[in-house]
Amino acid sequence: MSVVPEASHRRMVELLKRLAPEEGYTQSGLDGVTFMRSNRALPSTPALYEPSIVIVIQGRKTGLHGGKLYVYDAQHYLVLSVPLPFTIETEASEQEPMLGLALRIDQPVVAELAMGLDDSAGSLPSELEPLCSTPVDAKLADATLRLLEALSSAEEARLLGPSIMREIVFRVLVGEQGAGLRASLAQGGHFGRIARVLQRIHGDYQADLDVPTLADMASMSVPAFHVHFKAVTSSSPLQYLKAVRLHQARLLMIREGASALSASQWVGYESPSQFSREFKRLFGRSPVHETRHLKALLSMAPAVDVAS
Numbered sequence: 001m002s003v004v005p006e007a008s009h010r011r012m013v014e015l016l017k018r019l020a021p022e023e024g025y026t027q028s029g030l031d032g033v034t035f036m037r038s039n040r041a042l043p044s045t046p047a048l049y050e051p052s053i054v055i056v057i058q059g060r061k062t063g064l065h066g067g068k069l070y071v072y073d074a075q076h077y078l079v080l081s082v083p084l085p086f087t088i089e090t091e092a093s094e095q096e097p098m099l100g101l102a103l104r105i106d107q108p109v110v111a112e113l114a115m116g117l118d119d120s121a122g123s124l125p126s127e128l129e130p131l132c133s134t135p136v137d138a139k140l141a142d143a144t145l146r147l148l149e150a151l152s153s154a155e156e157a158r159l160l161g162p163s164i165m166r167e168i169v170f171r172v173l174v175g176e177q178g179a180g181l182r183a184s185l186a187q188g189g190h191f192g193r194i195a196r197v198l199q200r201i202h203g204d205y206q207a208d209l210d211v212p213t214l215a216d217m218a219s220m221s222v223p224a225f226h227v228h229f230k231a232v233t234s235s236s237p238l239q240y241l242k243a244v245r246l247h248q249a250r251l252l253m254i255r256e257g258a259s260a261l262s263a264s265q266w267v268g269y270e271s272p273s274q275f276s277r278e279f280k281r282l283f284g285r286s287p288v289h290e291t292r293h294l295k296a297l298l299s300m301a302p303a304v305d306v307a308s
Contacts, residue, residue: 004141009074012057015148016099023097029157032104032165033147039097042090046283048247049086050202051105051184053172054078055136055144059098060091065131066234076133077140079172081105081180082195082232083202084130085243101148103165107185113170114182128183128191130232134176143167190228193218198233198240205244206268211237245269246282253291260287 004012020026020035027034038059047063054061060073065086072078092098136144147164150156173181184195197218201209214237215225229237249263258266264275264287276287283290 003136003138004074008141008145009057012145012148013099015152016057016101017097019148019151020099028101028151029154030151030161030165032106033151033161034102034104036100036102037097038090038092039094041092042088044087044089046243046247047086047088048083048244049080049131050083051080051107053103053105053168054080054100055103055140056098056100057144058096059100061088061098061100062091063088063131070131070133072133075135077136077172078131078133079177079180080131081128081177081184082130082198083244084233085240085247086131101144103168105169105181109166109169110173110181111185113166113173114185117173117182128180130180132177132180137171137175140168140171140175143171190220191232193220194228194232197229201241201244205241205248206266208268209241242278243282246275246279249275249279249287250283250290250294253287254294263287 016035016037019028020037023037023039025034025036036056044064054072055077056073058074060071061078063070063072063078063086065084070078090098143164147161147168150160150164172178180191183189183191185192197214200217201214211225212222214229215222218225218228220228226236229235229240233240235243245267249258249260249267249269252258252263252266253260260276260279261272264272269275279287279290285293
């Protein structure tokens with residue numbers, strides 16, 4: 001049973017329909033907040049999410065990662081404490097479009113709030129998941145409604161939006177999913193060290209990064225790094241790096257109109273044929289056909305990646 005009053009839910013749907021009038025992604029008036037809308041069901045699609053809080057107001061999305069299925073809908077929100085490639089599906093229709101918003105996680109804000117919590121949030125569990133879905137509680141729903149109201153006004157978005165976003169991050173930190181966010185900041189824990197490597201990969205994916213270099217960043221031996229990296233991402237370091245590069249190349253082709261050749265070179269591939277083979281293996285289509293498919297499917301806009 002939903003904890004969101006029916007009137008509040010109707011208001012959120014009304015606001016999002018106005019804030020996201022077109023399918024795809026719409027940048028809000030506040031940096032770090034993107035609106036999502038789909039008027040149709042979308043089949044299984046590889047996606048790359050940056051650390052974010054994803055709140056679906058209407059419709060349903062499912063994510064598959066590491067053999068586990070994650071549901072996020074009007075009753076459940078999703079949090080990714082580290083950047084992850086995974087596969088998603090969207091349930092929606094013309095009558096009931098999927099409507100939601102994605103909040104990019106600001107690590108300095110998370111760190112400041114986590115420090116203020118001291119020990120009140122409890123100790124970190126021995127095993128952590130990089131993403132999971134959790135029931136929306138009344139306080140988080142109330143903050144989400146207030147954020148949408150604020151984002152309906154340029155002035156309120158500028159003056160009130162940041163504080164409401166901060167409140168939402170706080171609600172997540174003290175909720176069931178807060179442990180993953182706090183662990184991603186921990187200096188000594190394995191999860192935190194892998195999280196820092198993942199951020200480095202995303203910020204410098206064009207560089208010639210090898211496993212020994214990445215292991216050194218995590219202050220681990222190469223065998224230990226492989227074990228802990230796979231525990232967080234469900235992939236090897238090189239598989240993960242390859243996926244990030246291919247996702248970034250796809251974005252360049254869709255959003256910037258780059259050719260497959262220029263996109264492959266930009267993300268660090270030296271062999272166009274190798275790029276095409278690995279691209280088709282990941283996305284199921286050649287670079288040209290995948291670009292045509294996604295351009296026909298959705299109008300793209302800046303945000304997390306295809307399908308958040």
